[in-house]
Amino acid sequence: MYGYYFKLALRSFRRNRVLTALMVLAIALGIGACMTTLTTFHVLSGDPIPGKSHRLYYVQLDPANMRGYNPGEEPADQSTRFDAEALLRERRADRQAMMTGGGVAVSPEREGVVPFATDARYTSADFFPMFEVPLRYGRAWTAADDDGRARVAVISSSLNERVFGGGDNTGRQLRLDQADFTVVGIIDPSWRPTPRFYDMYTDRYGDLENVFVPFSTAVDLKMNRSGSMDCWADYDGHPYDPGTPCTWIQYWVELDTPAKAAAYRDYLVAYSEQQRAAGRFERPANVRLRNVMEWLDFNRVVPNDVVMQLWLGFGFLLVCLLNTVGLLLAKFLRRSSEIGVRRALGASRAEIFKQCLVEAGAVGLAGGVLGLGLSLLGLWAVRQQPASYAQLAHLDLGMLLLTFVLAIVASVLAGLLPAWRAMQVAPAIQLKSQ
Amino acid sequence: MDILPILSTLKRHKTAAALIVLEITLTCAIICNALFIISDRLEQVREVSGLAENELVRVQIVSIGGDPDQAARTRTDLANLRAIPGVKNATVTNQVPFVNSSWNSGVRVTPDQQQATLVATSYLVEEGFMDTFGLDLVAGRHFNPDEFVDYEDYNQADPRPAIPAVIITRKMAERLFPGEDAVGKSIYSWGNEPVRIVGVVEHLVRPSQLGGPSAREYSMILPLRPHYNVGGNYVVRTEPSRRQEVLDAAVAALRGNGSDRIILEENTRTFEELRNEYYQAPRAMAWLLGIVCVALLLVTALGIVGLASFWVQQRTKQIGVRRALGATRTQIMRYFQTENFLLATIGIVLGMLAAYAINHLLMERYELTRLPLHYLPIGALALWLLGQASVFGPARRAAAVPPAIATRSV
Numbered sequence: 001m002y003g004y005y006f007k008l009a010l011r012s013f014r015r016n017r018v019l020t021a022l023m024v025l026a027i028a029l030g031i032g033a034c035m036t037t038l039t040t041f042h043v044l045s046g047d048p049i050p051g052k053s054h055r056l057y058y059v060q061l062d063p064a065n066m067r068g069y070n071p072g073e074e075p076a077d078q079s080t081r082f083d084a085e086a087l088l089r090e091r092r093a094d095r096q097a098m099m100t101g102g103g104v105a106v107s108p109e110r111e112g113v114v115p116f117a118t119d120a121r122y123t124s125a126d127f128f129p130m131f132e133v134p135l136r137y138g139r140a141w142t143a144a145d146d147d148g149r150a151r152v153a154v155i156s157s158s159l160n161e162r163v164f165g166g167g168d169n170t171g172r173q174l175r176l177d178q179a180d181f182t183v184v185g186i187i188d189p190s191w192r193p194t195p196r197f198y199d200m201y202t203d204r205y206g207d208l209e210n211v212f213v214p215f216s217t218a219v220d221l222k223m224n225r226s227g228s229m230d231c232w233a234d235y236d237g238h239p240y241d242p243g244t245p246c247t248w249i250q251y252w253v254e255l256d257t258p259a260k261a262a263a264y265r266d267y268l269v270a271y272s273e274q275q276r277a278a279g280r281f282e283r284p285a286n287v288r289l290r291n292v293m294e295w296l297d298f299n300r301v302v303p304n305d306v307v308m309q310l311w312l313g314f315g316f317l318l319v320c321l322l323n324t325v326g327l328l329l330a331k332f333l334r335r336s337s338e339i340g341v342r343r344a345l346g347a348s349r350a351e352i353f354k355q356c357l358v359e360a361g362a363v364g365l366a367g368g369v370l371g372l373g374l375s376l377l378g379l380w381a382v383r384q385q386p387a388s389y390a391q392l393a394h395l396d397l398g399m400l401l402l403t404f405v406l407a408i409v410a411s412v413l414a415g416l417l418p419a420w421r422a423m424q425v426a427p428a429i430q431l432k433s434q
Numbered sequence: 435m436d437i438l439p440i441l442s443t444l445k446r447h448k449t450a451a452a453l454i455v456l457e458i459t460l461t462c463a464i465i466c467n468a469l470f471i472i473s474d475r476l477e478q479v480r481e482v483s484g485l486a487e488n489e490l491v492r493v494q495i496v497s498i499g500g501d502p503d504q505a506a507r508t509r510t511d512l513a514n515l516r517a518i519p520g521v522k523n524a525t526v527t528n529q530v531p532f533v534n535s536s537w538n539s540g541v542r543v544t545p546d547q548q549q550a551t552l553v554a555t556s557y558l559v560e561e562g563f564m565d566t567f568g569l570d571l572v573a574g575r576h577f578n579p580d581e582f583v584d585y586e587d588y589n590q591a592d593p594r595p596a597i598p599a600v601i602i603t604r605k606m607a608e609r610l611f612p613g614e615d616a617v618g619k620s621i622y623s624w625g626n627e628p629v630r631i632v633g634v635v636e637h638l639v640r641p642s643q644l645g646g647p648s649a650r651e652y653s654m655i656l657p658l659r660p661h662y663n664v665g666g667n668y669v670v671r672t673e674p675s676r677r678q679e680v681l682d683a684a685v686a687a688l689r690g691n692g693s694d695r696i697i698l699e700e701n702t703r704t705f706e707e708l709r710n711e712y713y714q715a716p717r718a719m720a721w722l723l724g725i726v727c728v729a730l731l732l733v734t735a736l737g738i739v740g741l742a743s744f745w746v747q748q749r750t751k752q753i754g755v756r757r758a759l760g761a762t763r764t765q766i767m768r769y770f771q772t773e774n775f776l777l778a779t780i781g782i783v784l785g786m787l788a789a790y791a792i793n794h795l796l797m798e799r800y801e802l803t804r805l806p807l808h809y810l811p812i813g814a815l816a817l818w819l820l821g822q823a824s825v826f827g828p829a830r831r832a833a834a835v836p837p838a839i840a841t842r843s844v
Binding site for chain 2: 179320
């Protein structure tokens with residue numbers, strides 16, 4: 001029966017070309033706009049580390065003095081060096097790492113490559129197993145390297161290409177700033193967490209850092225840091241000193257079960273109390289332990305404009321659907337005599353209803369195909385923007401299927417009212433005239 | 435024109451009438467808000483920065499590792515830059531507008547204040563800053579030569595000396611000392627000592643959007659001479675037509691003063707380019723909303739045309755009867771136009787309520803301000819005109835129905 005209805009639908013398209021074209025166009029525009037904005041949003045709001053994001057937590061403490069204190073406010077969004085190193089020493093979580101962004105000057109030995117500046121990350125050994133960083137060659141450094149301030153580095157594949165011309169270069173020397181480092185590992189080019197959740201003060205959708213060195217080494221050599229440094233008081237001495245009243249370090253932990261997470265939270269409260277008793281912390285214990293998705297949500301990582309565009313896409317689709325409802329109504333009621341004949345020949349109301357829905361679905365399918373083309377065009381336009389997330393706007397298989405599903409479901413929903421009105425047609429009146 | 439017959443006819447075609455009203459409501463709500471957001475974004479893009487943007491270029495430089503001679507090298511750099519032909523002046527500073535990194539500190543007006551009155555950005559400058567940037571002084575004076583201190587010396591001194599003077603922006607002065615003359619007053623920001631305000635400039639934006647639109651111009655200028663490793667921004671002022679030439683010469687001059695430094699090529703460009711890139715997002719949003727508005731109006735117009743044509747076809751016999759009873763063509767046309775006007779009015783009224791509701795939601799989540807009232811008449815007018823234009827075709831076709839139709843069949 002459905003095959004027959006489909007054929008009837010195609011035949012009626014040919015009879016009312018203009019009306020059908022208008023309907024298909026309306027749906028295609030709505031689907032195109034909606035899918036472009038939805039895909040962009042989907043790419044930006046996805047889970048950067050699926051499978052592990054619920055086991056990784058970001059630590060926040062409140063080390064500042066009482067000046068500017070408001071009870072119930074959020075604690076500082078980064079940690080001080082003193083607190084990060086203390087927590088790292090006590091090792092209460094399954095894995096833990098401290099880190100901050102940085103910038104280094106790379107002076108290659110290769111002919112014709114001038115020294116250049118690049119982004120770096122200063123972190124501790126657990127970073128690599130914790131974030132499941134795939135290494136193409138070599139290995140990460142160990143906790144012993146952290147303690148010994150070893151001059152070792154893990155570099156990205158693109159830096160490997162640029163400086164050494166590619167290949168397994170573990171064990172080679174790399175000149176960073178004014179010191180020589182040994183390359184111990186090279187990261188696989190497939191690793192690009194989107195967004196770069198571990199540091200909210202860098203370009204969240206940008207490229208990966210090119211150089212990773214131990215934090216202790218970087219601080220020892222006073223290498224340049226990047227990111228945000230937030231100080232609550234003036235201080236003498238170097239910003240990297242342990243006692244500096246500034247937060248500038250991100251601290252992540254891995255806790256495999258919710259019970260461990262609750263226990264770690266209690267430990268953080270106990271640590272805060274201990275620091276208060278020692279006179280370092282002045283504020284009452286105010287800790288946060290958020291997992292990756294909660295942390296991304298808290299930081300509103302998806303740009304506001306992208307979310308507004310998503311809502312705009314949905315609104316536009318809704319208007320296009322209302323349009324389609326009206327046009328479908330016009331189309332079905334124009335064929336009242338034909339429906340009357342079918343009913344007189346014995347078709348039940350349900351059959352008429354089904355026929356109209358199949359026709360609406362066929363319009364949706366055609367609109368979906370055209371809408372797919374329009375969303376590919378729209379995504380191409382998004383990729384032309386100079387924003388750092390622009391290159392990520394691609395239609396994947398899931399979104400492709402969603403386009404068709406959305407088009408058909410939307411047009412069937414739009415067809416419900418017209419189909420219901422069509423099935424109310426009384427056969428007698430239609431057969432009476434002429 | 436009698437409204438009642440029109441209303442009673444509409445009551446019998448409730449579905450199609452409701453569809454037109456609903457479509458106009460949604461379109462009105464979306465368009466009012468979209469136009470408002472467009473004007474907000476365009477305002478952002480057109481903001482006054484205070485700098486002589488079309489005359490400035492910026493070079494960003496960093497040393498490989500530390501540089502023990504950084505202060506002396508900065509002085510030679512500046513001398514070299516100022517000697518380039520075509521250069522009016524050059525300066526070095528810790529930060530520039532239209533770049534996302536900035537130095538920010540809380541500012542208090544009394545020493546024992548618990549909460550800072552505001553958070554302002556700090557420009558660390560040397561003698562050539564005011565002239566290079568082209569800032570407009572509206573009160574007080576520039577820094578005196580004896581008020582400048584080298585940043586390195588300031589940082590390493592123990593205890594740190596009081597900063598002798600500060601110049602702030604007018605918006606900041608109005609916020610800190612509303613209604614009063616800020617020159618001569620003191621603020622507390624860096625260190626515990628008061629810092630005297632000696633001058634007020636008209637405009638100087640902060641580098642990033644920190645603090646939102648109201649805090650955009652909370653900037654203070656401190657006479658702490660930075661060396662090139664504090665932010666690494668060399669800014670050179672020249673004529674608009676010679677900018678590329680001067681930029682290349684500046685890069686060459688800086689490279690010539692030592693090979694242990696790196697010029698950050700992608701950050702070295704004219705201020706016009708920096709500004710263009712910085713405002714790319716609001717501009718793109720404004721364009722997108724503009725296209726969507728046009729598309730939305732088009733879709734609504736097509737919908738009204740479709741439904742009106744269908745209605746005319748359905749009521750052919752009724753129109754024929756009216757014409758047979760003596761109605762003129764013009765009266766038939768007026769009937770359909772009035773009907774459309776009525777539906778559009780209902781749609782617009784509901785649409786305005788919906789527009790305010792949407793605006794309320796956007797205000798909470800996306801830092802928008804309240805929709806000003808003057809957008810509603812604009813949206814209303816647009817939709818009335820759209821409705822009338824769309825119904826024109828079908829109404830003319832209705833007017834062309836001959837009276838003989840009435841006699842033709844049951």
